[in-house]
Amino acid sequence: MEPGRRTITTEELLEMLVDEYSERVKRLAYTYVKSWQAAEDITQEVFISCYKNLDSFRIESSYKTWLFKITVNKSKDYLKSKWYKSIAPFDFNWSLFSGMKASPEDEVIEKNDEYILSEKVLRLPAKYREVIILYYYEDLNIREISELSNINLDTVKTRLRRAKSLLRKMYEGVELDGE
Template identity: 40%
Template structure:
């Protein structure tokens, strides 16, 4: 009976009620996000994403746990997504050993990365774009492509491996060119 009442209450949640939930959990969520991002502004942005996601998905809440557990689950998911995206950025930055570069150099490198991705076979290129550029998770990519999550994971791994080899080759060619021209 209590679950039944809770469902009705959540489905009839007013804006004021939602604001009370936000007020109650806002600081805790920002702190949790900060523990992943180490950047207060990023943590605030992530916390906003958490509450937007909560608002959109509240009707899907199954009451198998408390609302706080549900909020923290969403928060951890958003933090993990953030972590993956920042790892991708670091991956590409580390490959090129980027220092402070001009905007023009940055644009050239981004174009080179996209061109390298475009050279990949379609079965690797699609999950890379969906994951790193569109921001879909592996489950969503699996659904879009009609393959298993493990298959998506494997394709992303192999694509990153191929890109790393390509980038290393380009870096070696660059070093050879400028070492012999001195």
Template identity: 35%
Template sequence: MKEHQIEQIISEYEPELRYAAFRYVRNWVVVDDIMQEVFLKIFLKFHSFRDPSKIKAWLYKITRNQCIDYLRSKVVKATVLMDDIEVLRYTTSENIEKAIVEKFDRERLYEHIEALPKDYKQTLSLYYFHDYSYSEISHVLSKDISFVKNKLFRGKRLLKKVYENNKVIV
């Protein structure tokens, strides 16, 4: 009975979960791998799930956490680094300098965002690094759009303070 329930839940929510995973990683091939992990976790953890009325939220949380784990993995960081090297190889020295400065600025932004509280970190990461709109962030986080706007406004203000305190004079 348990396996039948799990199969039914997976078949019902799979398209939504795939789309949610794609919104994080922006690569359908990677989504297939992530979904395999999600299905495995659903199967392994289903016995500990208690509230059937919150099944959708539970599934989205597993999917989101799996996507975040993937994005934090060394594989992604190494791939991004190798992609950057290939781009730099075929550009002029002026473009190389510009690309390096942009990469450095992006890394600093990432470090500063990671130092913020969780609500700000998630919202700002989706906004700056994944180019999500307010409504897309609202959907991914399952929060009201006013919550998203508020977190982005306050998060940007916090980032501004961090940057003002860490100004480097060249």
């Protein structure tokens, strides 16, 4: 260690991770469970798990990718649990994903477009919804998505391509037939 530099504690690192990623973790969890309350619970579980395993974290991936992987796994566990109930995604708000301001007229148009897009993304089958959210809204690259989801790189590419195709069909008014 260099003179004058102190080692960061586990608690300090956790606090930094919570500050930087808690909102993104909650939004990611929401895209799976479609309930803000459940997403908040999952967020807490993610950071508890993070704290318990921080000492064993290997620098093979970034903290962001690691936290997202925990989030995806906790969200999928929640969906498999006997307590899970289907909730319609009417309170979804894509504006949480951007920080840009527009004119009031543009905001109304944008909110309507965001609502329509979010509704369509959330209607995608989970395997396609996952790659769209991670790629476009969480800015992960295809390799990171592959590592995070334990899915072959080519499969991620295929799912992303199919997801975009399904979204195009939805915009054209074609309904999905249980895919």
